[in-house]
Amino acid sequence: MEHLTKETLARLVDERPNPEQREHLSSCTVCALELRGLRRQTEALGSLPDLRPPPGDWVGLEARLMSEGLVDGGSRSTGFGVLFRTGWMQAAAAVILFLGGTSFGAAMSGDLQAASDDTVDARVAGVPQSVEDAAEAVYSAEQAYQLALVQYGQIERRGRTRNYGELLGRAATLDALLAATQEAVRISPSDPFFNGLLVNTLAEREDMLRQISSTRDGGWF
């Protein structure tokens, strides 16, 4: 006795068998079992559950929606969108990029002028795309800020020996910091940290300008 082909059995999941096939199925256990298996397989396929998208799927989609202008930035309100709505992240990004770039690079290299020139345009160039990125950026900025403070202290201690180029470099860095903090305050006008930073930066910059103007060989005027 010849068995029914798999394709024929698969067809019989949806269609009624003809008399010949029915007779065969009633006497052939192998084909009957195979048909049962195919029916169960089809039922099981129809009951497959939905699948949860991988983690981070929404973040990626949100970024694409933003880049394609399909989402109104002002109305984002979920995930890190809440932070965006308050402007905190944008403001933080401005300062983070500045601190992570200008201050860190300048403090480490000592070439304040070059560092500030290179990074000043990038200081508000973008924002972190995820909470993890933002946390990483904050951590890096914190480290950079601490290093910059140490370096600042060292520079301050040898203030009397500071040369004109060094003063100019520091002034340029302060200018860049001022621009970044002004942007941060513009985005988050009531944020005490950014306001404090702005006031301190303004004071420091004024002091620096006084030092430069008093430097005899500076040729400031």
Added chain:
Amino acid sequence: MTEAKLIRRACQGDGQAIRALYERYAPRVYAVVRRIAGDDDLAQDYAQEAWIRAIRALPTFRGDARFSTWLHRIAVNSALQALRKTETRQKREGPMPETIAVSPESSDVLLGDRLERALDQLPVRMRKVLILHDVEGYTHDEIGELLGVAPGTSKSQLFKARGKMRTLLQALTAPNGQEEVEAWSI
């Protein structure tokens, strides 16, 4: 908030409304796209593309069909089109670690996993027809329209796919055949 209101707001670019629609339908969209793609990485790209298309097309949604049906059709079309562009597909071997079923029945977990793995191993043309018919419930006429083939071709592919799927599932069961008996015998 009602779905109609969410859709209206999403049309205007309201991120909160888009997120709400995503939360509601992402598992459904991801499931069909993932099965058509046969690959986790491709699936994520395809699903995002499907959502982008859907959000772009939202202003054309008139409410003649249910939103879920409309969105599902966009997801299927988008995935099929993307798959056509993907010339070669690397077959996945092994389990699907990044794909998690939504509230599966505990007794169905193993069976579901085997089905997903077998689906991934099906040739692309067979997989598309099998998923659209047996998983998603499309008719042969609809499948023919979606794939640009005659309904008869869809039928023929389906029967071949079912047979092939059966063979793949048998190969995925334990060598002593006990799982096979448990899973498929009645």
